[in-house]
Structure formats: structure tokens, C-alpha cells
Amino acid sequence: MIVFCIVSAKGGAGVSASDAVTTHTSAALPQPLDERTRDRVLSSVLEHAPVSAAELGVRLGFTPAAVRRHLDALSLDGLIEIKRGRGQGGGAGRPARRYVVSQRGQSAIGEDYLAIARAALTRLGETVGAAGIEDFARERFADMEERYRPIVDAAGPELEARADALAQALSADGFVGSTRTVGSPVRRPPTREVPRSTMLGVQLCQGHCPIQGLAAEFPTFCEQETAVFARLLGVDVRRLSTLASGGHVCTTHIPLGRPTAAPADPLSQDSATLSAPATLSTHQQGRP
Structure with a gap:
């Protein structure tokens, strides 16, 4: 059973996904800007998981291509992973690709102790x-x-x-x-x-x-x-x-x-x- 929970965007002290997260850089954007954008994608996955790329694009105002580029980079870093499940309509067809923060991603957010x-x-x-x-x-x-x-x-x-x-x-x-x-x-x-x-x-x-x-x-x-x-x-x-x-x-x-x-x-x-x-x-x- 996959339990789909929508997690509140309210975070506590020391929980921002931008803390202590190492990401890939992109030639298309300056490094600081690209890292901040990728941290926003990771934070949104944390807050709204399991979430699709299309839903992330709507929430963040990104194009599908931009969202997938960041999701691919986060996947390569091992910070997120894919959970396959039925689409919102619940009908037959190809399982929807939805993203969640991985165990490594969770560990990267404030667990140095x-x-x-x-x-x-x-x-x-x-x-x-x-x-x-x-x-x-x-x-x-x-x-x-x-x-x-x-x-x-x-x-x-x-x-x-x-x-x-x-x-x-x-x-x-x-x-x-x-x-x-x-x-x-x-x-x-x-x-x-x-x-x-x-x-x-x-x-x-x-x-x-x-x-x-x-x-x-x-x-x-x-x-x-x-x-x-x-x-x-x-x-x-x-x-x-x-x-x-x-x-x-x-x-x-x-x-x-x-x-x-x-x-x-x-x-x-x-x-x-x-x-x-x-x-x-x-x-x-x-x-x-």
C-alpha cells in the first residue's frame, strides 16, 4: 500500500532543504542561481511528496523541461527517487511517475549529529x-x-x-x-x-x-x-x-x-x- 500524504509547506527551524545539500551545476545558469533553483525543487518535493513533475512545474512556475532537468540532477545525486502509482483518475494505463525525497536526501537535511x-x-x-x-x-x-x-x-x-x-x-x-x-x-x-x-x-x-x-x-x-x-x-x-x-x-x-x-x-x-x-x-x- 502506498500512502499518499500532502505535506504542509510549513517548516520548522533548521529543516530547509537548502541546508547542507550538494547539487550538480548546469552550464545553462550561473552556479549560485542554479543551485538555489534546485534547492527549491528539492524543498517542494519534500513538502508535497509524492508529487509529479507536472505538479512541481505548476507550483514553482517552471517549464516541464526545466523541472525535469532539476529532477534528473537530484536523482543523480541520490536525493530523490521515483514512486510509481496510479494516476489521479485511478484508471488503467501507465503508472504515474511521482517523486519523493530519498533516504539519502532525508539524511542530508540536518543530521550531522x-x-x-x-x-x-x-x-x-x-x-x-x-x-x-x-x-x-x-x-x-x-x-x-x-x-x-x-x-x-x-x-x-x-x-x-x-x-x-x-x-x-x-x-x-x-x-x-x-x-x-x-x-x-x-x-x-x-x-x-x-x-x-x-x-x-x-x-x-x-x-x-x-x-x-x-x-x-x-x-x-x-x-x-x-x-x-x-x-x-x-x-x-x-x-x-x-x-x-x-x-x-x-x-x-x-x-x-x-x-x-x-x-x-x-x-x-x-x-x-x-x-x-x-x-x-x-x-x-x-x-x-
Whole structure:
């Protein structure tokens, strides 16, 4: 299954695709101008993936030939890759070519700390065991939960609004968050027996992960983050894909039409509650 998520153009500090990206030069344009243009193409792929060359041309105001020239150069650098899927019409025919940022491209965007952090966590695991790494990840995301809770609670009780507020908070921290509603609502008014929809939900997408390299080696970071989302939103959430597991975006499914739990003060919960991970969809975890 390919999950198509449209990622918000809002970025956090230190997440611009123009940072630390090496690109090919072109004889057709002066080098600084050509590199800036190519960085804009890479940034647009990051924000709107999976996206076609035609869609990029419209968004950036480039000719098809210009867009393809930059896409070819970024592909040669290994910064983007092609995902093939059905066209927007969903009919038979040649699969559409859509572009996403590659694992190498993600790694090129602000992850110079990775080698030191990985070595430190490896030594921590050798010293105190896997439980020490899990405790470290839990403490890290406890800080995120504390900072995000006032933002999410201020959005009110509606789950869609809370998810949008969570996406904005993630973007401010460099995760390039966005939401989109998926599924079909039921036609008749919902009742206790017949919920608003059996499939309606919100997909919370993260186009960039500042700790992707660490999460790939230490999955507890993804598990603790998912648990925080569930507690902030008050419903069971399921992680459909992660950048750390090879997906082109992190996608968390938030079911609608279910009663949400009353917002809780995390400081009043005991440590066992805080450490309980959200339910993960094991048959879909990490699929792109």
C-alpha cells in the first residue's frame, strides 16, 4: 500500500532543504542561481511528496523541461527517487511517475549529529541495557508532550482541530507536519450504534524526521512518539508508515467517529500510564 500524504509547506527551524545539500551545476545558469533553483525543487518535493513533475512545474512556475532537468540532477545525486502509482483518475494505463525525497536526501537535511548520537546510545545500551534506551526516549518525548499539550488542548474538543494543532506544533519543531481527512462519511445521521463513519479518519503526516537515523536503529523512538500522539488526542492511533522504516513520510492514522478521552494532565498520571505505548498496526508498520 502506498500512502499518499500532502505535506504542509510549513517548516520548522533548521529543516530547509537548502541546508547542507550538494547539487550538480548546469552550464545553462550561473552556479549560485542554479543551485538555489534546485534547492527549491528539492524543498517542494519534500513538502508535497509524492508529487509529479507536472505538479512541481505548476507550483514553482517552471517549464516541464526545466523541472525535469532539476529532477534528473537530484536523482543523480541520490536525493530523490521515483514512486510509481496510479494516476489521479485511478484508471488503467501507465503508472504515474511521482517523486519523493530519498533516504539519502532525508539524511542530508540536518543530521550531522547522527554519528555521535548513535555512538552515545549504543554505549548506553551496552552499559544499562535496552531499558536504558527506552527510558531515554520516553523522557525525550515527555518534554514534547508537555510542550504540545497546551497547544492541542487550546484547539478544543473536536478531533480534527486537535490533530491540526498537533501538526502545526510538529512543524514548528522541524517535522513538516500536515493532516488530511480520508475515508467516506456515512450518509445518515450518526447514532450510538452507527458511528459517523466506519472508515473516516485523519492522517497525520510528517515529511521530515530530525531523528530519522536514530529511529531506524532504535525503534523505541517511534513507539514513544506514537504513544504521545495517542495521549494528546485521546484516541487510539495507528502508525501506518515511518521514514525510519523506509517510507517517504511518517503517517499516523487517527480514527474519527469515536469518543475522545478527556484531556489529561500528564503530570498527574503515574509512570506506568506514561510508559504504555499506543497500539501499533504491526501489519502496516513502516510500509511506504
